[in-house]
Amino acid sequence: MPFDDVAWEKSDQIEDSWLDLLFDEAIYNEIGIFLAENCPRQWADFKFLECGGFNASFLMTFADTDPGGAVLRLPLPGVHMFPEEKVRNEATIMQFITERTSKTMPIPVPLVSRWGARNESPSDLGPFIIMGYIDHERSMSDLLETPGRQPKQRPELNPDISTIQLKVLYRELANIVFSLSTLSANRIGSLKQTGESAWEVAYRPLSISMNEVVRLGTLPRSKLPTAIYDEASSYFEALAELHISHLTHQRNNAIDSADDCRRKFVARFLFRKLVRDRELRDKWLACEHGPFPVWCDDFRPQNVLVDKAGKVVGVIDWEFSYTAPVEFTHAPPWWLLLEKPEYWSKGLEDWCAEYESRLQIFLQAMMECEEDAYQTRNERLEEDQRLSSRMRHSWESGDFWIMYAARNNFAFDAIYWNKIDRRFYGSNESDNDICNAWKKRLHLLEPEEKEIMDKYVDLKLQENKTRLLAWDPDQYTLDYMAKMEA
Structure with a gap:
């Protein structure tokens, strides 16, 4: 389902206007003074560092000989719909990872020195994190992607990279994935530090999809999950419900016809059935009660x-990090090709063919990580204990696609009809006509589901006649919208 382009335009307007505000001389100086006051070292230089997809950052370096510096990181209004929650979760998970990763399997994250709310920030710019700067040459993506890519181009794995070099780089990434898989909790959600070396799951799992369905899917914030989950199936059902709520509430670009609307509802109801039906659920969900590993939605090269x-x-x-069903971790990373399957220019099946050849290299790298880790512990590693084996099973069984569809609202429809439906509900004469396959699945819906579908078909068709902004952002974004319009 495409993004709501009216909401997307408003999001971009707010982001661009706010970034201009940062370079107002008085505000820029106030940011520098604020950062200097929070760093007990003589500063040497202060500058704007970068604007990423979700944050703007400033860097202060120091006059002494110690390397590094301090970074002030601010979430972008109009982009982050839950900035205070985001900052709290990100600062906490970085502190947790720093404490819990061992010396033999470290995950080098920035050292957090302070984080705070909007009213504690310079010029009330927004909630913030002050963290250490990690000196580096480039990103792993720069080493993997096709040389000469322009900033606006979609990423693409370099087709000329050698198998040997690819395995070396994948090995670096596999070390992080494996280390992260060893950190877990007994519930699904976001962490809170409750004492020295004491942590608990205390908040809902704030995912990147939750942010995006509010920002670009115009879902009211009140419709998002708010719970902490003790069982994986409960969380998967919440994600399935989120897909349904997203479709019912997105104002623009949600459907293009009555049949398209019905097809999308059928897919979402049947996906929910995969969770609710015990016989179907047992085919792909094996770890109902955890432990639940730390998961980062935005981890990528x-x-x-x-x-x-x-x-x-x-x-x-690390802003969209939480403890999640182990099946998320057991699915191999989507980013082996750098590009997501829904954006692959040659189509989904070509993405799968390219991905599988790279997956074999990544799994070899992961096996080496596992061997090193268990040799260090002097333990014997059984085949069914290997993360690499579970990743291979996830891909070969198709469980990979259930995890991907569960987490990716805007990519859901193509993934469901191409990779999930036939596995659980059998083939039919419409297999080669995905646009009409839903008609052969109507008998699987409950009566109340058919009623909901019929109700919303009429409503969505009426909505298609006009294009309005239906947005429910955070209060800071609303305040900034009011400033823009004043």
Whole structure:
């Protein structure tokens, strides 16, 4: 389902206007003074560092000989719909990872020195994190992607990279994935530090999809999940419900016809059935009660920093991190090709063919990580204990696609009809006509589901006649919208 382009335009307007505000001389100076006051060292230089997809950052370096510096990181209004929650979760997970990763399996994250709310920030710019700067040469993505890519182009794995070099780089990434898989909790959600070396799951799992369905899917914030989950199936059902709520509430670009609307509802109801039906659920969900590993929605090569030798020196952008069903971790990473399947220019099946050849290399790298880790512990590693084996099973069984569809609202429809439906509900005469396959599945819906579908078909068709902004952002974004319009 495409993004709501009216909401997307408003989001971009707010982001661009706010970034201009940062370079107002008085505000820029206030940011520098604020950062200097929070760093007990003589500063040497202060500058704007970068604007990423979700944050703007400033860098202060110091006059002494110690390397590094301090970074002030601010979430972008109009982009982050939950900035205070985002900052709290990101600062907490970085502190947790720093404490819990061992010396033999470290994940180098920035050291957090302070984080705070909007009213504590310079010029009330927004909630913030002050963290250490990790000196680096480039990102892992720079080493993997096709040389000469322009900033606006979609990422693409370099087709000329050698198998040997690819395995070396994948090995660096596999080390992080494996280390992260060893951190877990007994519930699904976001962490809170409750004492020295004491942590608990205390908040809902704030995912990147939750942010995006509010920002670009115009879902009211009140419709998002708010719970902490003790069982994986409960969380998967919440994600399935989120897909349904997203479709019912997105104002623009949600459907293009009555049949398209019905097809999308059928897919979402049947996906929910995969969770609710015990017989179907047992085919893909094996770890109902955890433990639940730490999961980062935004972990990818672009957020992995490397030195001149290509060795990992830092991992950044942890805002959408939480403990999640182990099946998320058991699915191999989508980012082996750098590009997501829904954006692959040659189509989904071509993406799968390219992905599978790279997956074999990544799994070899993961096996080496596992061997090193268990040799260090002097333990014997059984085949069914290997993360690499579970990743291979996830891909070969198709569980990979259930995890991907569950987490990616805007990519859901193509993934469901191409990769999930036939596995659970059998083939039919419409297999080669995905646009009409839903008609052969109507008998699987409950009566109340058919009623909901019929109700919303009429409503969505009426909505298609006009294009309005239906947005429910955070209060800071609303305040800034009011300033723009004043």
